[in-house]
Amino acid sequence: MTETMLAVIGGSGLYDIDGLQDARWQAVDSPWGAPSDDILTGTLDGIKLAFLPRHGRGHVHSPTDVPYRANIDALKRIGVTHVLSVSACGSFREAMAPGDFVIVDQYIDRTVLREKSFFSSGMTVHVSMAHPVCADLAAAAAEAARKTGVTVHDGGCYLAMEGPQFSTLAESRMYRESWGCDVIGMTNMPEAKLAREAELHYASVAMVTDYDSWHPQHGEVDIKQIVAVLKGNAARARSMVAHLAGAMADLPAAGCATGCDHALDFAVLTAPEKRDPALKARLDAVAGRVIDAPR
Template sequence: MAARGGHGMIGLIGGSGIYEALDLDDARDEHIGTPFGSPSSPITIGELDGEEVAFLARHGLDHQHAPSEVPYRANLYALKDLGAERVLSTNAVGSLREDLPPQSLVVPDQIFDRTRHRQSTFFDERMVVHMGFAEPYCPHMSEHLVEAADDVLDDGAHAGGTYVCIEGPQFSTKAESEFYRAQGWDMVGMTTVPEAKLAREAELCYATLAGVTDYDVWKDDSEVSLEEVLENAAVNEDNINEVVREAIETMPDERACDCEHALDGTINTASEAIPDEVREGVDLFIGEYLD
């Protein structure tokens, strides 16, 4: 793997079971305001082996934000505003495959969106941005996560797979779980959307490391429960943190992808037609494209 270097800040979004940052040097908490409200939690900023890291707890420090109520836009805006260029996220998921048992780690490469009530863009109805999203996760970052897992864990992490994102907070019905399996999807969760979409609009490299906590409800001898999810999330936490630490410490200097130019050619509204108040709220993202 490539050696670490002088790249920008790395954002880390902790999912269920991961509410505290890695052991960072010179850590401090920042309370960031954004045009989209406050992030889920204070953002802990510090250094890991010389790399600047910004950690945010997706559901809040007390897990007070349900999946559909997470302030995703504020979270991604805050990380971008702080100077993050790449974001690693962690997610708890249910497995839709026999060979992805609880306590496995997966780095998905595709998403199927079944959410219905979430704001999935920074841009409102007065500004149209058509963002390419065929490859929802940064392939370079995803590959790096898989390599990091292979380096530090005996079983590594499964590479690739489709993450079907449901609204929640309820778990699936049996009919839904069986439908997802019939489509050939690999895991089910509640939080990668709209996070991945917003990261792309913010021109951030974004990848996720998912920890399997259960078999959803398709398996005859397994009925998903909060108790099971929390128990397996706690077991996954150590492995996830070990992989994330390795990924950060060995992060390549260069962004070998197109994520940092994702907005180029996507803005379909004439610059002069964008109201000042709209432009002000998203100038962090689009300023260079409209000037």
Template sequence: MKLGILGGSAVSALPGLEGGHRHAQETPWGWPSDALLEGEIAGLPVVFLARHGAGHHIAPAEINYRANIAALKARGCTAVVSVAACGSFVESLPPGSLAIPDQIVDRTWGRPSSFFGGGLVAHISVADPVVTELAGHVAAAAQVWGIPHEQGGTYLAIQGPRFQTRAESRLAKAEGHSVVGMTAMPEAALCREAEMAYAIAAFVTDYDSWREEVVTTAAVMEVARANREQAGFLVQALCARLAAMPLSAAGGWAHALDEAILTPRAHWPTEAAARLRAIAPRFFA
């Protein structure tokens, strides 16, 4: 297998990377956020992409999510782990800990969230947007380094780039969400359309705004910097596990499109089908 790693504020280096080289990868949906960094970690082929670009210059709502996921697919990735920063709604996930959620609530808007369209329709199932097996490997990797973590719970995806108001934060906590971030959607849905496994490793930087303290960018980035070393160690241990125990196709992610495409083949527009070849070659090659 080949692992795609989407890095945000939580990761800036890949300890143990061997044979690293950069690759520019254009897609039918444009260019990804940055050049792809390819190599091997602990014997596992990996592709790293900085989702906010070099120097963190792309805001969450401005990311070309379709190009990012399509570029990872084009380089042969079969699974994607999002290493990101998040805020916490629960005392059991304090700053410095790791959340490995299994569900997502999407409150983003205006982000292109599907590769399909243009006369070719598919309805993908994302009832379980995170692949349990992959999330379990993330949790086991955290255990190796003694990183305090919690597997399960709900990631609330918000539009950003601003943080939440205190009322929004307290409402989210009352709704039972575990953490809040700005990038898991449409990443998770696009990975499912591209038939790649997806999991989230979200390093907690703050308690959002449901407590009395005010969340500031300076405070968040201070914790994020402290989390980066742990994020690098986590990725290294995760790669070692996946090299020894590659993912199975359990959960259906590898065949997610089998019954999802509604438009009959005879009615597939040539242009739309040609684009989709990049993310679903077994259907559109």
């Protein structure tokens, strides 16, 4: 039976996890390249936990250049079953104020320069993204966040932009008014897609730092203001992770309402004899459960 293991992918402002026992940084080799950084592993409240700084320690990777495939592969390779994404975001909603946490449940992907799948010609796979986050993990994260005293919003549509520049006023208004998005960020895609392909339980907590550029009383994004809010958000995020670790015993590695751990059951279309051996070798961690199974 697979043991539950939680990974936290920390975004801007979150570069470590408090209270890890037997903590150590370890390098993990991946056939998809080097991950963003070494992975910090240990136990927290009796649960195995891994922490990966998405941008690397010292914030060396831009959103476009984050090695998303290597990150997800490396986490799966060390036994991770659940991934909690924590990232900064802008808000399109007055009620989702700076300092609030939003439990993301939908995405619109506007990124254009990133590799978005582990699969390609030689092994064609189509996974469902209708419900892109694990409902069970998202609910547990929301409860854990509330225990920190932060204002939590259940559900929100995250607009993933390429960056690194922030939105124009026209874009901000379009995303908010025409597209119905709630928050905007640069890093949850293709991360969520790759986690689904790797059959990992994935959920995202978006920490609001600003109102993007649509808000008439706030104007354009102010970097100094963002940094100030990030510091407070990071402390609450670390507390949230501690509370979530205590709840992980109720989230088994296998089985969830969203079916995350069986996302590949009917997704592989390429006939077994036509599957590229070199690609199959790279997919040993991500898709080893189904890689040699018939269609």
